Amino acid sequence: MKQLPSRLTIVVVLIVSALLVCAGRTRATEISGTISTTLIIFDDSELTGDVTCAVPLTLVGPNPCIAFGADHIKLRLNGHSITGPVTPPTDCDVPKPGDKFGVGIAAIDRTDVKIEGPGIVQHFERWGILIGLTGHPSTQVTVKKVTAYRNCWSGMQTFSTSESNFEENVFASDAGGSNGANCGGT
Amino acid sequence: MINSTNNRVRLNTFYGNGSATSKFSPSAPNSNNFGLGLFAASQNNIIERNKIGGNINGIFLGGVGNGGGDVISNIIRHNVILGNPSAEAIREFGVSIGADIQDFSTPGTNTFEGNRCLSYLGSGPNPCSSTAKPDDDEERQERDIAVFRRHRLAFPRARLVEAVFHAGPRALSGATAAARPARTAVADSVTITGKVVDAACFMLHPPAATAASHKDCGAACLARGVPLAIATDDGMLYFPADGNQRLKSLLNARVRASGTVVEKHDPMELKMPVGDKNQMVVRVEGGYKQITIQTLAKIPSTKRPA
Numbered sequence: 001m002k003q004l005p006s007r008l009t010i011v012v013v014l015i016v017s018a019l020l021v022c023a024g025r026t027r028a029t030e031i032s033g034t035i036s037t038t039l040i041i042f043d044d045s046e047l048t049g050d051v052t053c054a055v056p057l058t059l060v061g062p063n064p065c066i067a068f069g070a071d072h073i074k075l076r077l078n079g080h081s082i083t084g085p086v087t088p089p090t091d092c093d094v095p096k097p098g099d100k101f102g103v104g105i106a107a108i109d110r111t112d113v114k115i116e117g118p119g120i121v122q123h124f125e126r127w128g129i130l131i132g133l134t135g136h137p138s139t140q141v142t143v144k145k146v147t148a149y150r151n152c153w154s155g156m157q158t159f160s161t162s163e164s165n166f167e168e169n170v171f172a173s174d175a176g177g178s179n180g181a182n183c184g185g186t
Numbered sequence: 187m188i189n190s191t192n193n194r195v196r197l198n199t200f201y202g203n204g205s206a207t208s209k210f211s212p213s214a215p216n217s218n219n220f221g222l223g224l225f226a227a228s229q230n231n232i233i234e235r236n237k238i239g240g241n242i243n244g245i246f247l248g249g250v251g252n253g254g255g256d257v258i259s260n261i262i263r264h265n266v267i268l269g270n271p272s273a274e275a276i277r278e279f280g281v282s283i284g285a286d287i288q289d290f291s292t293p294g295t296n297t298f299e300g301n302r303c304l305s306y307l308g309s310g311p312n313p314c315s316s317t318a319k320p321d322d323d324e325e326r327q328e329r330d331i332a333v334f335r336r337h338r339l340a341f342p343r344a345r346l347v348e349a350v351f352h353a354g355p356r357a358l359s360g361a362t363a364a365a366r367p368a369r370t371a372v373a374d375s376v377t378i379t380g381k382v383v384d385a386a387c388f389m390l391h392p393p394a395a396t397a398a399s400h401k402d403c404g405a406a407c408l409a410r411g412v413p414l415a416i417a418t419d420d421g422m423l424y425f426p427a428d429g430n431q432r433l434k435s436l437l438n439a440r441v442r443a444s445g446t447v448v449e450k451h452d453p454m455e456l457k458m459p460v461g462d463k464n465q466m467v468v469r470v471e472g473g474y475k476q477i478t479i480q481t482l483a484k485i486p487s488t489k490r491p492a
Contacts, residue, residue, distance in 0.1 A: 089205075134189070154223075155203065161190040170199045175219045178208040182253045184220035184241060185200035186187060 028076070031066070040069035047080040047119065054085060057100040062130055064106035071111040077119020077146065084124035084151070092152030092177025093125040101126040104151070109136040117145030117169070121155075128174065129156040131164065139163045146170075148185070152177035156186045188254075189226045196234045198222075204242030206271065206279045210252060215282040216307065218253065220246035221270065226254035233262045242284040244270035244303065249290025257291040262313075263299035270305070282307070286314060377444040378477070379485065380418035382436045385425065388417055416443060416477070425454075427478040440487045445480040 029041060032049030036056075045066075053065035065082060066075065082104050086092060093101040102125040107113050109132075121128035128148035132138035137160035147170040148155025155171035158164070171185025187193070204219025221241035222233065225248035238244040244267040247257045271284040287298075289308025298313030306314045414433040415423045424447065426433055433441075454474060 132190070158187045158190045158193070161187070162192045164190075164193045166193065166195045166198060168197045170201070171203055171221070172199070172201045174203045175205055175208070178205050178219055180208050180210075180218075182188075182218045182220075182223055182225055182246070182248065183204065183208065184223050184243070184246070185203040185238075186195065186198070186222050 032080070035065050038064050039066045041066060041073065041075060042070045044073050044076075046076040047078045047082070050080045051082045053082060053102070053104070053124075055102060057102060057125075060098050060100055062103040062106055062108075062126070062133070063100060064103040064130065065124075066105050068105075068107040068110045068113045071113060074114035074116055074142075075105065076116045077121075079118050081120040081122060083120075083122055086123055086125050086152060086177075088123075088150055088152045088176035090177075091125065092179060094179045095181050103130045104128045104148075106130045107138050107141055108133045110138045110141065112140040113138075114142040114144070115146055116142075117147065119145075120147045120149055122147075122149040122151060124151045126153040127151060127155070127157040131156065131158040132161040133159050135160070137161065141165075142167075144168055147172065148174055150174065150176060153181055153183040154178075154186060155184075157183075158186070187222075187224050187228050187231065190224075190228045190231065192230045194232045194234075195222065195236065196232070198236045200236060200238040200241055200244075202240040202272075204271075204284075206242050206275050206283050208242075215280070216285075216288060217242040217271075217279075217283050218246070219243065220284075220288065221267075222246070223253070224248060224257045224260060227256040229256065229259045231260045233260065234264050236265045236267075238265060238267045238286075239269040240272050241270045242275060243288040244268075244284075244286040246288045247291040247296060247308070249292070252290040255292070258295040260296045261299065262296060262301060265301045265303075267301055267303040267314075374447050375445070376447050376477075377442065378416060378418050378422075378424060379440070379442045380416045380422075380424070381440050382414055382433050382438060383417045383423075384437075385413045385415040385423060387412075388415070388423065416441060422475060424475050424477040427476050432479055432482055436482075436484060439484050441482060442485050443477060443479050443482045445478045447475050447477045450474050450476055 029043055029045040030048040031039065031045055032047060032051060034052045034054055036054045038055055051065070055063050055065055057063045065084065068075070084102055084104060086102075093099065104121040104124045104127070105115060107115070108130065115129065128151040129143060129146070131141050131143070139162045141161060141164040143156065143166045145168045149172050151174045153175055155174035156166070156169070166186065174185055175183035200221030203221050204217060206217050206219075208217055208219045210218050219241070220243040221238040222236065222244070223246040224231065233245070245262060245265070248254050249257065267286040270286045275283055285305040285307040286303035287306045287308065289306065289310055291308075291310070293310035301313060303314040306312045413425060414430045414437065415425045416433070417423055424443070
């Protein structure tokens, strides 16, 4: 009986420690408000409010609003929206060499990342979601329950992407300003 | 999807995507926009159980001169691909502007299975020529409807016109039957044998209503006032004129009842609460039998021959 308090204490300490460790590992980066430079996420992240993107187009190629910077992480939209600056077909990108264009979410050169809805990605100059890029493949990507709406080019574009799952998403009214490019929902 | 392989695209919705004026070249008859597109070396992808409608093209498979070749070994199955392009787009730009499936891939290099589609532009065998159905909940619903229709043959002039979930007020205190004063035929005196069933469930899906596993569910429905009836061996339903009072202790039991029967010609609605917020309405349009029970007895269940 004398050992009971000490055993109990040990058990409690272990449980609390485990909870603290788990909490530390599962805590997500919270995102909301206006994003004015590309937000690169390196751990699990989630939207806690709607996001407005005002990322200047400084780089040749995609200028994403949010980009995955690590493998094995996920972005949860939590029912919120990520909104770009254009309303198709106005101000949509015209394909040309050295082009700079806006993208909602990019997962380029990534493995085992996940974009999880519900949530909306809308009003971007090219793609709402970009997975992979020529020479920069992505694999084991999951996009689930996300709505891509009224993006100039495709709602989601994949280049050199493999072993991935795209489930229960909605692609609506995209490619309203595709300007000759092969575009659509996905 | 460009140069993308071994992916699974399933259960997505592609509605209203694409521009009719977007083309590979100004002289091309068709748009290069779509709901879902596969281009260049996109291979071994599974595209299944998606809903694709109102796009300029539904599914677009690229080929040489049309977004690149080597779109091969993809499986496209059990999708609903309809209404591509929209009637307005066809009116403005002509029928060749798009199709449910626009296929520039080498014939026979991709697999189409069980898609529901109507228009195909391509050089391969037309995968939209069959009446294949997607194997999803919709198919199950159709099977249920088919079962109902077979059963309906036993109901002269009876027709299920509504069996849906309605958002509505909280659960009703009980079910209602016989909404209006009825026009009746001449009463006949009969003796019937059959099983006491949850009438609404029986009309929708007889095997489920008579299964032993439905007993608890049926009892729950009964507690909420769902109408009971006697389902005879020939599939006829007899609704007691005095409601559930005499049948409620005999749910799922086999009974013999005698009394006078009249055939009702006015519509009857069977309403029952489903959960806290929904209500199911089964409406039978004219043509069901109502029995005024004079004698009622439980009898042993009959065993079907093996």
